[in-house]
Structures are given as structure tokens and as C-alpha cells.
Amino acid sequence: MRLEDAFATFLPQIEEEMRSLVAPPDSLAAGHYHIMEYHLGWRDPLLGAAYFSAGKRIRPMLCVLGCGASGGRPEAAIPAAAGLELLHNFSLLHDDIEDDSPTRRHRPTAWVIFGMPLACNAADGMFGLSHLAFYRLREQGVPDKAVVEALEKFDRMCLRLTEGQYLDMSFETRLDVTTTEYDRMIAGKTGALLGCSPEIGALVAGASAAEVASYRRYGEGLGRAFQLQDDVLGIWGDEAETGKSVASDILAKKKSFPVVHALTHPATAGEMRERYAGPAFGPDDIGPILSILDLAESREATENEVRRASDAARAALDDVAPSANPQYLNVMRDLLEALVSRRT
């Protein structure tokens, strides 16, 4: 199975499951659900039906593929996959509020359209719905024990996600962030959910604890590689390809890996800290910061970490290879390569 065939097969099923979950119980509360539908790309700002691109849906795909690779019917994992994608979107809704972000996916964020209070509350509704998705696993014949274990992993992940967001926000006011702390932050903010997705797929399939753990390691490695690659693109990405302005992460003074690397590198720490302690950056600051990052070889250091993380993810799949369904395992390998070599 090719990567694009896997997406073509499972994405419509995932989308259908999500739509059947995000269904208003009656007209009185419909406005609450409209906010979720807007965020998910199913409505325009005036609430007409629409279809906007609303993310890559990588997490639910990993869940379905993890189930198929470990010998289950991929379709059995669709409810959990929908839950994982809803949880991801819950966290984006709150991140946009907490980070005061006006746009996402080229559209105004939900809080801009509906106001912060209603958008914050709609996200909480989506948090509830993401859990309700899991009870549908019972209709797929998944035993109660596996449902409880999948939900427990899901909730531990939810907690890790909020810890990651806490660290990310707390880094904004700090200049002494270490790469170890950065790793902990992305392990929560990106790794936890991407690790949990194939892990829960394998659990639904009834895989052994050792196999389940391997699928988690794959997802965590992929998540780390994905985030570090994002950090590379946020500074050195091609504006025409990423759709973001050049060096956007520098302008935002984001504590991404390359910046943390240069902030802690003996040769550059002094000057970097001085500049990052100063007033907000303008376009004229980009050049000098890029020179400092060159001196510290921060791009190479980040790309090394991308490689390390993707190697770890690949090795985790090698561990399960003997007992796995190669059809889906190969799609998981292809997805990893596609994500770490992406330019947007």
C-alpha cells in the first residue's frame, strides 16, 4: 500500500467518524457545535457549510496504521483515531487563545470570530467529545480491558500535552533554557500525542505490551523529528514553500531548538542572550541572528537531532517488523520519511 492510497482509504472514514461525533443534540445548543465545526474547517465564519483544509490528520492515520500493522482490522481503530484528532484540535483551539494567535491554516482563529469565552468553552466540549469517541470501540468488538487501557494512555497523554504547553509558555520569559528542557517541552507538546496515536492503534489490535511500546517509541521519535524539522523550517525555510515569512521564529523570538542551542553554546551564548534580552526584533535583527546561529553551527546541530530522532523511530519499527503486517508497516516508514524531508 502506498502512502497516498492509505490516506485516500482511511481519511474519509476518519472524517465521517469525526462528523458523527460533533453533532449538536438539538437546535438550542447548536451554536456551541458550530464553533467546533468552524475550527475543523466544516463551516465558514458565517456558519455556512464549507470545506477548508484543516490539518494533515497525521495522528489519526498513525492510529489506524498502528492497528493494521500489528495485525488488527484498521477500521476497528477509526473511533480512537477520530478521538485523537479531536483532542489535537481541542489543544489547538486553546493554544490559539493562550498564544493570542489571530490566524491558523490561513483563516481567522475561532476566538477571533466567536470571542474568547465561547471559543474556550467550545474547545472543552471538543475535549469531552474526544473521549466519547473511545466508547465506540466497544461496538468494534474491542474488549473493555483494552478500552480502559487505551483511555488511560489517552488521558496521561492529555496531561503531558498541558505540561508541554506550560513549559513552552514559561520559556518565553527565560534565557537560560537548556536543550534538555527543550526536549522535555516537545516530548509533551508534540511527542506525547504522536507517540500515543500508533500506540493506541496497536492496543486496539490486541498487540503485546512490548509491541505496543515499540509503536509508541516510533511515534515519539517521529514527533521529535517532526518538531525539530519544524524548527529548521521556521528559521531557514523557503518563504514560497512554507507560506510563512522568512525566519518567522526569529522575529517571534521563539525558543526553538536552534535558538536554545546558540543560547547555550560557549561561543555564542553571551551575544545571543544579550540580543534576546533586548527589545522585540525587527527585520534588521534577522541577519545578525543568522550569523550567530552559523557560528554556533546550530542548523547542523538541529539537523543531527532530526536524524537521531528519525533513526530511533525507524529502529522501533524494525523491532516489530517480524510480527507486523508489512503492508501497513511500510506506509508507516514512508510517512516518517515524508515528514522529516518535508520543506513546508
Added chain:
Amino acid sequence: MRLEDAFATFLPQIEEEMRSLVAPPDSLAAGHYHIMEYHLGWRDPLLGAAYFSAGKRIRPMLCVLGCGASGGRPEAAIPAAAGLELLHNFSLLHDDIEDDSPTRRHRPTAWVIFGMPLACNAADGMFGLSHLAFYRLREQGVPDKAVVEALEKFDRMCLRLTEGQYLDMSFETRLDVTTTEYDRMIAGKTGALLGCSPEIGALVAGASAAEVASYRRYGEGLGRAFQLQDDVLGIWGDEAETGKSVASDILAKKKSFPVVHALTHPATAGEMRERYAGPAFGPDDIGPILSILDLAESREATENEVRRASDAARAALDDVAPSANPQYLNVMRDLLEALVSRRT
């Protein structure tokens, strides 16, 4: 068992369970948990250890009592009870942000101390923890089937809670709210969680579906009576007893039951709508509004509804009485009486 003995016996166990759940995994993320601890009354604003009164803990008590009344060991329900109280506090943290409330329980709200972004995110962490509490039921010997069913009821309640908050916020800009819509709002905002609490207790005890449903009806009736009594106190409460300013709900133009009643009463709708459509109220508006409420007999109408709701709750307990443990059933009856006759 007397009401105060039940609180003296179970509250320390519930508190202990909550504290063991809200435990930072390491020092790096400790600040995230400090925000939760502040809200729960366990820390002062400078993060020193403290003990402030942090609510009546009615929900976890109902859960423990529901378990005991339906023949279970009350202690077996402690994890679920802690989860219900954490969920309640998660919703308060977000309500305070969404309603822009500066104080709660005579202290600055968490967002005032820590800022909106960190407080919003800490609430999400508490949402995760409220779920993690339930997996501890397995250690109490509760079968996986009952754990899954308890969690499903819990998550349906979470969704209803957000619908209630949506309706409450959407009422602010409307003058045509009906008492039916008001009922739907409090059924979500107050009834869902108070209904779910003894229901989950009974489920943990292994009660029959019919008994479980009766405990839910008890909690829902108690919740409705509790909220309507709150509405009475918000207008006619004694300032010295409630600690709130006289007629605080009038000054805030809150769409509480008495107000909705007068807004829809043929004799008063016209004048009420005109006044509520006008500019913000000052102290001089209280007298005229009280006169309109008198004319519509809105206080009597609300007190009638309190009686109807508490009668329904009492009848639900009568349904389970033959098979219930009278020791805990009587505490549940006493708790109902105490809540509907309260003056603060």
C-alpha cells in the same frame, strides 16, 4: 450516620486522594501544578502551602454516599469522587476566565494571579487529572466494564456541562429567554454534574441500571433545587449571610429564574424587557426591579420550582429505599434538606 459525621469521615479521604492526583511529576513542570494547587486552596498566591476553604465538596460526597447507599463500600468510590471534584474545579477555572471574574471564594481567581494563558492551560491539566482518577477504581476491585461505563457517563456529563455554559453565555445578549431554555441551561451547568455524582457512586457499587438511574434523578433534582435556591438568594439573600452585595444578580443583569420568569410574565414582560435592554444597572435600579418581580410573583414562582425539584429528588430516593443501606440514604436526604433550606 449524621450529615456532619459523613463529611468528617469522608472529606479527609477525598482530599487526600485529590492531593495524590495533583502531584507534579518533576520540578520542571511544578509551576503548572502550583496553579491547580492555588485554585484548590492548597497554596497562597506566593505559592506557600496554605489551606483555604475551597468549596463545599458536595459532588464527591454524593458519589461516596451513592456508593454506600446502594450497598458498596463507600471507600471504593473515593477515586471517582476525587475525579468529580477535580472536574468541577476545572470548570470553575475556565468559567472564571470566560466570565472575567476577578474573585472566587474570597480570593483572587487563578487567572488574575498567574495570567489567563497559564490558568487556562492548568485547567486543562486538571481536566486530564479528573479522568486519571477513574483508573484507580481498578485498584479498588471495580471491574473494567463498570470503569468504562462510569467514564462514559462522566464524559457525557462533561459535554453537557459545556453546553450549559454555552447557553448561560448566550443568554447574556438575549431578552427572549424562556423558562424552558433556562431549565436546559441549569440541567447542563448544575444538574449534569450533580446527577452524575451519586449515579457513578451507585455504578461503582454494582447497582442495577434502574437503581443507578434513580440516584441520577436524585442528583439532578437536588442540582435543580440547589441552583434555583441560589437564584433566590442572589436577589433576596441577606447580605450579612451570603457575603454578596444585596440583589447582586440584579446588578449583574443575570438571567436567573426569577428574572426570566418576569421577562416572560404577561403582566411584566414589557417593562422588564425595556429595563434589561437599557444601560448597565446601578443601585437605583434595584428598587424598581424588585417591584416588578413582586408584581409577577417571581419569588413565589421560583420557590415553587425549588419545592418541585426537591420533591422529585426525594421521590427518587424513595424508589431505591427498599434495597438501599438506610444509613447512607438518610445522609442523602439530610443533605438535600440542608441545601434547599440554606440561607448562604
